[in-house]
Amino acid sequence: TAFEQPHRTSFHYQPAKNWMNGKLAIPITPLYYKGYYHLFYQYNPIAAVWGNIVWGHAVSTDMVHWLYLEDALERDQWYDRLGVWSGSATIGPDGVPFILYTENTGEQLQNMAVPADPADPLLRKWIKVPQNPIATHPGNVGREDFRDPSTAWKQSDGSWVFTVGAVVEDRTGVALQYRSTDLKHWELEEELLHKLQGTGMWECVDFFPVDYDNNTVVSDHATTSVEKTKSIEQKYVFKTSLIENGHDYYVIGTYDKDARKFVPDHPELDIGRGYRYDYGKFYASKTQYDPVKNRHVVWAWVTESDSQAMDIAKGWSSVLGIPRTLALDSKTGVNLIQWPIEEVNALRMGQVSKTDVKLDAGAVVQVEGAVGGQLDVEVVFEYPNISAMGVIDEANFDDQFDCSLGGAAHQGVFGPFGLLVLTDKDFQEQTAVFFYIAHKSDGQWTTKFCSDHSRSSLLHDVDKTVYGSDVTVLPTEDFLSLRVIVDRSIVESFVQGGRMAITSRVYPTVAVDDLASLYLFNNGTTPITVRSLDAYQMTHVVMHPI
Numbered sequence: 001t002a003f004e005q006p007h008r009t010s011f012h013y014q015p016a017k018n019w020m021n022g023k024l025a026i027p028i029t030p031l032y033y034k035g036y037y038h039l040f041y042q043y044n045p046i047a048a049v050w051g052n053i054v055w056g057h058a059v060s061t062d063m064v065h066w067l068y069l070e071d072a073l074e075r076d077q078w079y080d081r082l083g084v085w086s087g088s089a090t091i092g093p094d095g096v097p098f099i100l101y102t103e104n105t106g107e108q109l110q111n112m113a114v115p116a117d118p119a120d121p122l123l124r125k126w127i128k129v130p131q132n133p134i135a136t137h138p139g140n141v142g143r144e145d146f147r148d149p150s151t152a153w154k155q156s157d158g159s160w161v162f163t164v165g166a167v168v169e170d171r172t173g174v175a176l177q178y179r180s181t182d183l184k185h186w187e188l189e190e191e192l193l194h195k196l197q198g199t200g201m202w203e204c205v206d207f208f209p210v211d212y213d214n215n216t217v218v219s220d221h222a223t224t225s226v227e228k229t230k231s232i233e234q235k236y237v238f239k240t241s242l243i244e245n246g247h248d249y250y251v252i253g254t255y256d257k258d259a260r261k262f263v264p265d266h267p268e269l270d271i272g273r274g275y276r277y278d279y280g281k282f283y284a285s286k287t288q289y290d291p292v293k294n295r296h297v298v299w300a301w302v303t304e305s306d307s308q309a310m311d312i313a314k315g316w317s318s319v320l321g322i323p324r325t326l327a328l329d330s331k332t333g334v335n336l337i338q339w340p341i342e343e344v345n346a347l348r349m350g351q352v353s354k355t356d357v358k359l360d361a362g363a364v365v366q367v368e369g370a371v372g373g374q375l376d377v378e379v380v381f382e383y384p385n386i387s388a389m390g391v392i393d394e395a396n397f398d399d400q401f402d403c404s405l406g407g408a409a410h411q412g413v414f415g416p417f418g419l420l421v422l423t424d425k426d427f428q429e430q431t432a433v434f435f436y437i438a439h440k441s442d443g444q445w446t447t448k449f450c451s452d453h454s455r456s457s458l459l460h461d462v463d464k465t466v467y468g469s470d471v472t473v474l475p476t477e478d479f480l481s482l483r484v485i486v487d488r489s490i491v492e493s494f495v496q497g498g499r500m501a502i503t504s505r506v507y508p509t510v511a512v513d514d515l516a517s518l519y520l521f522n523n524g525t526t527p528i529t530v531r532s533l534d535a536y537q538m539t540h541v542v543m544h545p546i
């Protein structure tokens, strides 16, 4: 079965077979209703490639163990000939959810569906409402540039609003808004929620209030909507998926209720130039407000890095990243903190712990006992004493270093140092996740975090691009922390407490299951101290059809 395949993940969500989400897309639409978390996703029921898109559906009580259900929305109307595309679920005024989604006829149309039986906690059957389509593209928007309605929110006057992405002239990405008073008829609003020139089509726009990570709770999460009562200090996240570069960007700001606009706190950190949720593979993400634990959780579509021929041979393609809890970083105020939902910790089994490990220049140290293709590892390094460097030899300037330059094999003064995961005893295959502290000729030091797949697999027909980006390390932080979740073909790194993340897909052929080991390494010329390391083996989660 697929579960016996070495690259099938063991505790990440995947449909039993076929394609989840596409060459274009995905959204995942998560929802909580009557005791169950619901997951809806773009799904091809007949092949492991994009096409024939319908809404797959699964339910869970912990967002980790899932029951597969029949598809929620099928291609059964004149207007969904080319696919039932992305959208969102909202809990309506009567506590019953409704779905807004895009159907494609060659022209993109917004539509609505409601549960056939609101008493069914599994929400197995959905009815497309007779008013469909509820919105057609405005005159200044192309027929195929109008998609992915968001979760709707309630305004103080009682009306409901959703936003939907589009592109207008000058490659200006826009978030259109539609308003309804009866949840049947929707009118285009004059005001845009947000726009930005030069960013291209905005897919899967998401907009939600967010609280600080130090428990400064300022939002009123009465519904999954972004309705607010204490609006003064409330921060909002605006996120969109840029089809032009395949990345999910978010920006923190406020919501001007009167102008009905999102206002970024820092325009220089707006979409396309500021933060990404993830510096690896992570697209078309959607958040969910979880009323049970009062948290926002983000779900993302993680594609394969192998060839389409390999996907067809495996019979499946794409996984969902580990769901992440989101909070605003109270130390910086400008970025989110992302952390695997706490339910993931229940999958931890055997533990190996170490403290105060010295990694000399060139060291590669096996973490004995931390074996397997399914691990959750937390490691904290001492931040090296860069001020002890004195005058830097010009030869050690690292203006060029961008992770891909040599990757883990590069030798610097401070790094690369980090972990080798999914590594066999002969080092034929190794995936390096590491820090590198670069010294620029302008005298500044920057901390980089990189995920290097260049030696991750003996296979040739897989993408081995090295990912990486800068990490903010505050002057008060004398450490570098890293949590890595490894699940056979996915490696997710959460850096500096979740301030930055990188998701990778890798396809080891030798470093598989019991033959996969964990190592600490330091390829730099300065010794590095590991303050602590805790590695856990992760159990296998069986997903069932209901």
Ligand code: DQQ
Pocket (backbone or CB within 6 Å): 021, 022, 023, 024, 025, 026, 027, 042, 053, 085, 086, 087, 102, 147, 148, 203, 204, 284
């Ligand atoms: N994929 C969907 C679209 C969406 C895109 C189609 C996101 O609705 O814009 O499968 O990757």
